[in-house]
Amino acid sequence: MPELVEIDNYTWQYLNTDRPALQDITLTLKEGSFVGVIGPNGSGKTSLAYSIDGLIPGQYHGIKQGAVKILGREVETYPRGELQRQVGVVFSDPESQFTAMTVEDELVFGMENLGMSIPEIRERLEWVLDLTDLGPLLNKPPYEISGGQKQRVALAAVLAMTPKVTILDEPTSMLDPMSRRRVFDVLARLKSEQKNTIIVIEHSLENLIPLADRMILLSEGQIALDDETEAFFQNIDLLLEKGISPPGAMRFFHELSRAGFYQGGFPLTVEEGYNKIKKLLQGDQA
Amino acid sequence: MNKTLLGYVPNESPIYAIHPFVKLFFLLVVSLFPLFVSAPEWNILLILIIFALMWYSRVNMKTVRIYIPVAISMGTIILLSYTVLGGIHPEYQLLFRIVGVHIYWERVRDAVVVYFRILPMIMTMVFFLTTSRERDLIVAMCSIRAPFVVTYVFAMALRSAGMVLEDFQIVRQAEQARGFDSAGKSLIYKIRKYVMYMIPLFALSLRRSEEFTNALVARGYAFTGEASRVKRANYILTHYHFSTVDIILTAIIGLSFVVLLVLRYGFNYFSLEDSWIMDWLRQILS
């Protein structure tokens, strides 16, 4: 049984650049995992996302080495329109990825492109509306809804195509905190309800960490760290060195640990952090 | 209030009950009427009918007022080019001579005829645009089985126009924030400075188009090849049904056209010889 996503010694260099955007990337993703990909700007995160979706090398010129396989087949071997049944991408700019004139048309566009029938479309539409709570916005044109709402529409539109893998490339970077939270709420629901495989590229670690099972750190086109979330964040020194700033609670415990006051895993949420502080200060009375 | 392509129409307008196909049919057929009508009074009647329809549809008539200066300047240009630039024609009836330019009756007559042909054609277009939302245009084109690509390009043109307008506002403010003040400057100056709006708009569009293309590909849209020949479900059409009223209206429009042709070619109606406006005009000018 082939892995869902299998990347083998993959190197990609855009035309007219002096170093590869991605270098010797090897990783496998199993079905059902929720993976977070982080790294400074320019480290190759978006290139990685595009490579899994076939946008690289489909839409971009450059030199490719190695293999990117979805369900055992290399991305280039998929005929046009086929790969998108397996891999969906949500981009970071809510405006430019809105391809239709109303929310409903946007949700349905991908499904129509795949040749789904009207009953199928109707069914998927209902599911996706329920998941993302977009019902009241169905007839609205893009200029009447907010950026956060547009991103939820984008996510819904991609999910409606029932991809096996959904990649979100910095979906909340242009959104305000509430909209950000709502997008992650949808992701949380997805995670708990379905066996989707989700890859999220983000700078906003606070929201990502509680959901991700596995985290990958990209730096200068290479994988610098790849581990299950809790173990991943034990390496805070490496993260700080590579330009990642973990959330406040985590950094606090990291400082405590450096000063010798704490040993153990770093908290993934504020609540966890509080419980640990309580224990530290009150000992076993807690 | 709902925003249409060129204006605003309140929610209670009767125009929403009409299938978009009928509106498109009206536009395509009725805008042909003036071509077969020479006598201006009939074309003026058509203009009045269209105004009445706009009023009935509760279109905000203030938006129509914008076109009055356009109509006047257009009329002036037509008159001038037919008369002043008309040349010397000894076989025509000379009305006056101004500064060496010969003003002939025939030329004036032709100008008037052309002007009152163009006006209703434009008015039908304005009527269509002020009563149709973007979605109506798409539905209308779908219902006449226009190729999907054509419909989609139209839709995207509309979408881009909206985004460009938004961008334009921001660019204007950004230039003002750097001390650019066009108040009280000449028109030539303003036109010369237009380059500074064009370049940012162009740059923004360029960046967006890359993202937009990626979004299209990610939604499974194929421009060519096997996947582009997929049978589209056209889900949008499931919301629109042809009612009896639509059928009757379509029939009326079609029949009117047939009647017009019969009257014109069978009974020689709408001709210039019977036109009392032209007689009256000729009398005044001679």
Place this chain on the structure above:
Amino acid sequence: MNTNEAFIQVRNLSFSYQDGTQALSEINLEIVKGEFIALIGQNGSGKTTLSKCLNGLFKPTRGDVIVDGLNSKTTSIVQMVRRVGYVFQNPDHQLFNSNCWDEIAYGPRNILLPEDEVKVRVQEAASVVGLPENDFTEHPFFLTKGLRQRVAIASILALRPQVIIVDEPTTGQDTRQSYEIMDFLKDLNEEHGHTVIIITHDMPIVAQYARRVIVMGMGSVMADGPTAEVFKQTDVLAQTFLEPPQITQLAQLASGLGFNPGTLTVEEMVGQFLALKQDSPVNNGCL
């Protein structure tokens, strides 16, 4: 001139757009020279509208905005922008010249400064933002996003405004880039004496750099004060769909244990922990 006198006074400011939507109602504010302010609030709360009223792009529908003694209603925009500069979020909205030098010179030339003065200003602004000299002839379109943003800031600095308003300086930037731009703004504030106002959602950045926070919600000012004080008002923040940075949240959760609910940084938190540890019944904290 009394340095404590407000450089910007906003009195009963209300603003409505042409289509009737009211964006601001009855805003009252004073801004003194040298402040470092963060303007926060959900999208649509009026942050951008307020900023544009401050630099004269928008004229108040009611009320007054007085900058350096000049009332924005009766002052030309050229005079206003020399005092309050506004850097738009997306540099692509303003860059159009074919090289960076002309781009930065655009502002000074607009206000009709003599060319040798323009030259001085451009060089000054470029060095403050750290734009290397060999980039002067580059076309802005081909620079990286970070550099483009700096050119945009430089082009505003060249007007030498006392107040600089930067719209979303850290959106889309990674950690290192965010700190770079914020340190640069801090430098502008502390070394060069500019008043800096940032519009942002980035709460950890606000905690670390802003000394005063103005919270906006639905067109009014909901809170206005020193950063730590504002972050304590979590109910007010929640109304405009914001919450304090994670470290502050942690301190607030743990306030029952003795932590200050206005804690802003990890360092402060650690310091408090160590102090509490001394007093706690459990010494020797290794678990």
